[in-house]
Amino acid sequence: MEKKNALAALSALGHDQRLEIFRHLVKLGPKGAVAGDIAAALSSLPNTLSANLSVLSQAGLVESEREGRHIRYRADMNTMQSLLGFLMEDCCGGDASLCVPAFDALKRCC
Amino acid sequence: MEKKNALAALSALGHDQRLEIFRHLVKLGPKGAVAGDIAAALSSLPNTLSANLSVLSQAGLVESEREGRHIRYRADMNTMQSLLGFLMEDCCGGDASLCVPAFDALKRCC
């Protein structure tokens, strides 16, 4: 992951509703939720929610897929893993061998 | 970790220079660096750096300790781990047993 992508992801998550959206989708896992259901779950106006989903999507934190009139959103765990790797880069003084097993375990986590 | 703490950490890191500072300190590990050296490494004005270190400190991402005229800063890995745990809460549909080993591995990482 490059710095600009990490900045996009971090600032996207550094916002009350967007953090709620992301955690909601993380909990729901691969089945995700359609925009309307997310709006209902978070008691949000549809345009506000749409704008925030757009920010999360551009940051690569969620992916979307149209289902008829609905659009389904899912959390993208690959981006989370890349982000963590970026934040922890060279965290063991350049010898990352100690960190790799942790990242691998996280990859298999969900 | 509570939501307000996660928001503080994420929005703190969602800023170009603060992300650079944090990653710089992560690479340096437990020995950290004094403010002046960080400013030199990042070619930053001292007041700007100080303001950004303050944001990171209030978010719990760095800790500081005075050393004579200098103040030494270190990245706080415990906050990072808590943040990751918060973001991934219930990520396996409520059965977190699959994630715990990954978090433990990360805790031992550095």
Place this chain on the structure above:
DNA sequence: TCCATATTTCCAGAAATCATGAATTATAGA
């Protein structure tokens, strides 16, 4: 005590972000 260094705090204008109403696009079904 006086001075130099290291860092922080204060302040103000500039820039970016945010929330909301209104309008628009896309799709399904009658």
Place this chain on the structure above:
DNA sequence: TCTATAATTCATGATTTCTGGAAATATGGA
């Protein structure tokens, strides 16, 4: 084709964040 539903896009005022200069604080050494 017409209508209703789902979601997005647009426009704008309000709020927040950011940057950098100037001043203040803290410490060590002469």
